Amino acid sequence: xxxxxxxxxxxxxxxxxxxxxxxxxxxxxxxxxxxxxxxxxxxxxxxxxxxxxxxxxxxxxxxxxxxxxxxxxxxxxxxxxxxxxxxxxxxxxxxxxxxxxxxxxxxxxxxxxxxxxxxxxxxxxxxxxxxxxxxxxxxxxxxxxxxxxxxxxxxxxxxxxxxxxxxxxxxxxxxxxxxxxxxxxxxxxxxxxxxxxxxxxxxxxxxxxxxxxxxxxxxxxxxxxxxxxxxxxxxxxxxxxxxxxxxxxxxxxxxxxxxxxxxxxxxxxxxxxxxxxxxxxxxxxxxxxxxxxxxxxxxxxxxxxxxxxxxxxxxxxxxxxxxxxxxxxxxxxxxxxxxxxxxxxxxxxxxxxxxxxxxxxx
Amino acid sequence: xxxxxxxxxxxxxxxxxxxxxxxxxxxxxxxxxxxxxxxxxxxxxxxxxxxxxxxxxxxxxxxxxxxxxxxxxxxxxxxxxxxxxxxxxxxxxxxxxxxxxxxxxxxxxxxxxxxxxxxxxxxxxxxxxxxxxxxxxxxxxxxxxxxxxxxxxxxxxxxxxxxxxxxxxxxxxxxxxxxxxxxxxxxxxxxxxxxxxxxxxxxxxxxxxxxxx
Numbered sequence: 001x002x003x004x005x006x007x008x009x010x011x012x013x014x015x016x017x018x019x020x021x022x023x024x025x026x027x028x029x030x031x032x033x034x035x036x037x038x039x040x041x042x043x044x045x046x047x048x049x050x051x052x053x054x055x056x057x058x059x060x061x062x063x064x065x066x067x068x069x070x071x072x073x074x075x076x077x078x079x080x081x082x083x084x085x086x087x088x089x090x091x092x093x094x095x096x097x098x099x100x101x102x103x104x105x106x107x108x109x110x111x112x113x114x115x116x117x118x119x120x121x122x123x124x125x126x127x128x129x130x131x132x133x134x135x136x137x138x139x140x141x142x143x144x145x146x147x148x149x150x151x152x153x154x155x156x157x158x159x160x161x162x163x164x165x166x167x168x169x170x171x172x173x174x175x176x177x178x179x180x181x182x183x184x185x186x187x188x189x190x191x192x193x194x195x196x197x198x199x200x201x202x203x204x205x206x207x208x209x210x211x212x213x214x215x216x217x218x219x220x221x222x223x224x225x226x227x228x229x230x231x232x233x234x235x236x237x238x239x240x241x242x243x244x245x246x247x248x249x250x251x252x253x254x255x256x257x258x259x260x261x262x263x264x265x266x267x268x269x270x271x272x273x274x275x276x277x278x279x280x281x282x283x284x285x286x287x288x289x290x291x292x293x294x295x296x297x298x299x300x301x302x303x304x305x306x307x308x309x310x311x312x313x314x315x316x317x318x319x320x321x322x323x324x325x326x327x328x329x330x331x332x333x334x335x336x337x338x339x340x341x342x343x344x345x346x347x348x349x350x351x352x353x354x355x356x357x358x359x360x361x362x
Numbered sequence: 363x364x365x366x367x368x369x370x371x372x373x374x375x376x377x378x379x380x381x382x383x384x385x386x387x388x389x390x391x392x393x394x395x396x397x398x399x400x401x402x403x404x405x406x407x408x409x410x411x412x413x414x415x416x417x418x419x420x421x422x423x424x425x426x427x428x429x430x431x432x433x434x435x436x437x438x439x440x441x442x443x444x445x446x447x448x449x450x451x452x453x454x455x456x457x458x459x460x461x462x463x464x465x466x467x468x469x470x471x472x473x474x475x476x477x478x479x480x481x482x483x484x485x486x487x488x489x490x491x492x493x494x495x496x497x498x499x500x501x502x503x504x505x506x507x508x509x510x511x512x513x514x515x516x517x518x519x520x521x522x523x524x525x526x527x528x529x530x531x532x533x534x535x536x537x538x539x540x541x542x543x544x545x546x547x548x549x550x551x552x553x554x555x556x557x558x559x560x561x562x563x564x565x566x567x568x569x570x571x572x573x574x575x
Binding site for chain 2: 349353354355356357358359360361362
């Protein structure tokens with residue numbers, strides 16, 4: 001009795017159960033199965049995100065304005081033409097949206113309308129911009145005057161003779177870098193070779209919002225440091241759905257980090273359950289987005305699940321490894337108390353042993 | 363079977379003891395059976411009316427031998443005075459569940475007999491009780507065992523709340539004893555310095571061991 005009471009008290013004194021979110025990939029696994037498999041933790045099954053990417057912003061350079069600029073140019077209304085394509089912010093945004101074709105058209109009409117208005121210097125700057133962005137001359141170039149074509153050709157020629165300037169991009173680690181609306185294959189921190197002049201740099205990273213920067217690059221070198229804002233869970237959910245939902249590396253560190261943000265989960269377990277080929281279980285534990293433990297088992301998932309979760313949570317130091325009873329000090333305290341109680345009971349029994357005395361005449 | 367097991371274990375743990383009671387090797391504890399009343403007649407003669415003549419002396423009368431364990435509520439001394447004083451201040455009470463009444467025969471029409479010869483005759487009758495059980499499990503507290511002989515029948519005794527003092531013919535009692543700890547036979551006797559001890563007999567027979575004139 002005493003032993004039982006002490007052991008119950010020992011168990012009651014254990015640390016509180018950690019709360020952990022669990023996502024399950026592959027075969028279905030019920031909340032009851034999770035509860036039964038890891039009684040030392042409070043597992044909460046949550047669904048995998050299945051969110052669509054947020055709808056893209058409307059085109060920064062509406063076709064109507066470009067068409068209106070062309071019409072104004074044809075009508076020799078160069079002021080009206082320039083008004084339609086003068087918005088630098090829209091040009092930057094368009095390159096941020098990888099809309100290089102419309103960016104090239106805007107710059108073409110800037111060159112053409114400036115030339116038409118007799119403003120040769122602004123026309124040359126716009127042509128140089130076209131060349132610095134490495135934009136292809138749009139098909140409409142055939143509908144402008146030869147003088148305009150000459151300005152543009154000269155700008156491309158001058159750009160070809162320019163030396164590249166190193167541009168160091170840093171800030172949020174592992175962000176993909178796009179330059180002037182084109183992917184570069186570079187991830188931060190990295191260095192790009194760019195022509196002198198204005199450039200549009202866009203940085204993207206999982207779990208972060210994308211940022212577009214317009215910067216002026218001049219010799220001998222330039223640098224750009226950008227810390228991307230952390231993505232809201234909704235954006236992270238959309239990013240995860242798009243990149244990892246059907247990907248084989250969904251249990252990778254990047255995926256799990258993104259998923260932790262998407263699910264607002266400080267502690268996240270991703271379970272991969274395969275029933276085929278005798279069954280296989282894989283699990284990864286992330287704490288504050290960082291993977292802290294992995295575990296894997298082969299065999300019937302229902303049978304292996306408790307062991308797998310125990311391995312994972314012990315490695316992740318969320319629960320303590322189960323210590324054999326005989327190595328717990330309280331066990332020996334309980335044993336000693338029990339022995340003392342039994343000794344006292346036996347002594348009491350013999351001292352107060354029931355006696356039956358038969359009395360008879362002699 | 364499952365219910366019987368703990369009971370068997372308990373029984374196995376119980377210590378069984380045997381304690382005998384006697385009136386002394388030569389019947390010296392039988393003075394309470396040799397009392398005379400105020401008129402000088404032996405109280406045994408009270409059995410005379412129901413006496414059974416078996417062809418002449420010695421005559422035997424029908425009596426009832428009643429054994430009672432009396433709870434004293436403590437452990438007083440053994441002398442009569444001590445017992446009477448104790449019971450006047452404490453609650454001394456026969457434990458009704460321990461009473462056994464046994465019909466037997468005792469000498470009667472004995473007035474004028476030699477005292478020691480009469481003692482021997484009474485002892486001879488009581489020896490017939492040898493081996494008879496007084497109780498299978500003596501009380502666990504200090505008690506005195508009282509053996510009382512009366513001319514009343516066992517039925518009449520069971521129906522009455524007290525003994526008829528005019529029919530008492532003998533009494534003996536033990537010292538206050540814890541029978542569970544008794545290491546030898548318990549002696550039953552009657553303390554008197556004179557043969558005129560009928561009053562002592564009444565006290566002995568009283569349910570609360572108190573003297574009532």
